[in-house]
Amino acid sequence: MPAEVLIGILVPFLGTSLGAACVLFMRRSMSGTVQRVLAGFAAGVMTAASVWSLLIPSIEQASHMGKWSFVPAVAGFWLGMLFLLLLDHLIPHLHVNSDESEGPKKNLRRSTMLVLAVTIHNIPEGMAVGAVYAGWIAEDSVITVTAALALSVGIAIQNFPEGAIISMPLRAENVKKSKAFLYGVLSGIVEPVGALLTILAAGLILPQLPYLLSFAAGAMIYVVIEELIPEMSGEEHSNAGAIMFAAGFSVMMVLDVALG
Numbered sequence: 001m002p003a004e005v006l007i008g009i010l011v012p013f014l015g016t017s018l019g020a021a022c023v024l025f026m027r028r029s030m031s032g033t034v035q036r037v038l039a040g041f042a043a044g045v046m047t048a049a050s051v052w053s054l055l056i057p058s059i060e061q062a063s064h065m066g067k068w069s070f071v072p073a074v075a076g077f078w079l080g081m082l083f084l085l086l087l088d089h090l091i092p093h094l095h096v097n098s099d100e101s102e103g104p105k106k107n108l109r110r111s112t113m114l115v116l117a118v119t120i121h122n123i124p125e126g127m128a129v130g131a132v133y134a135g136w137i138a139e140d141s142v143i144t145v146t147a148a149l150a151l152s153v154g155i156a157i158q159n160f161p162e163g164a165i166i167s168m169p170l171r172a173e174n175v176k177k178s179k180a181f182l183y184g185v186l187s188g189i190v191e192p193v194g195a196l197l198t199i200l201a202a203g204l205i206l207p208q209l210p211y212l213l214s215f216a217a218g219a220m221i222y223v224v225i226e227e228l229i230p231e232m233s234g235e236e237h238s239n240a241g242a243i244m245f246a247a248g249f250s251v252m253m254v255l256d257v258a259l260g
Helices: 003-024 032-061 063-068 070-090 110-137 145-172 177-188 190-204 206-233 240-259
Strands: none
Touching: 003 110, 003 145, 003 177, 003 190, 032 063, 032 070, 032 110, 032 145, 032 206, 032 240, 063 070, 070 110, 070 206, 110 145, 110 177, 110 190, 110 206, 145 177, 145 240, 177 190, 190 206, 206 240
């Protein structure tokens, strides 16, 4: 596997780990405003990445289908949405600032369910990176290595606050700093694993690459709608989340266009 691919799939994981490290030197809890700001930024990055780095390349990959080139994008998008919906129903988890868990009712610790929620969140991000690098590996792809790196960097940027979003609330749950940091890091491991599995899948079914790209986009948009938008809009009325959504969207769009 090319070194560029290995580096690219590890960059987002590094972002999560650095964010989780915030718990080692920051105060015990994170204010609601800060959480909304971070959630808004992450939502903006993921939305822009879904459009610019995944859905548009998916349609371009299917250009040989003519006016039907939208079919893989639409079909994959819906499959990705339904896949995350299924995970939401199969895996017990708890979102930040929520007292009611989702999924099957299990006797799991609150801290464990918080980690599971972020882990589910990270799965589509890993798939997205893997799908884009699979597109670059394919010689006939319209995706360049710089475009793939732009997605990796963009997700790493939004993973930094995400790492803090999981580790800081764990600290507030009286989890030791070292353990909260470890949980934050572990929640991000699914990203390189998901990326590798997606690359392997694309190698076996290369003609389905447009579907894999849009599948990852659908999964990420599900996370944005189901988790991040409620977090950035919760509690008292505030425009901070919306402003940071726009900032995150702009950062990812600039990265994709400038480096792609």
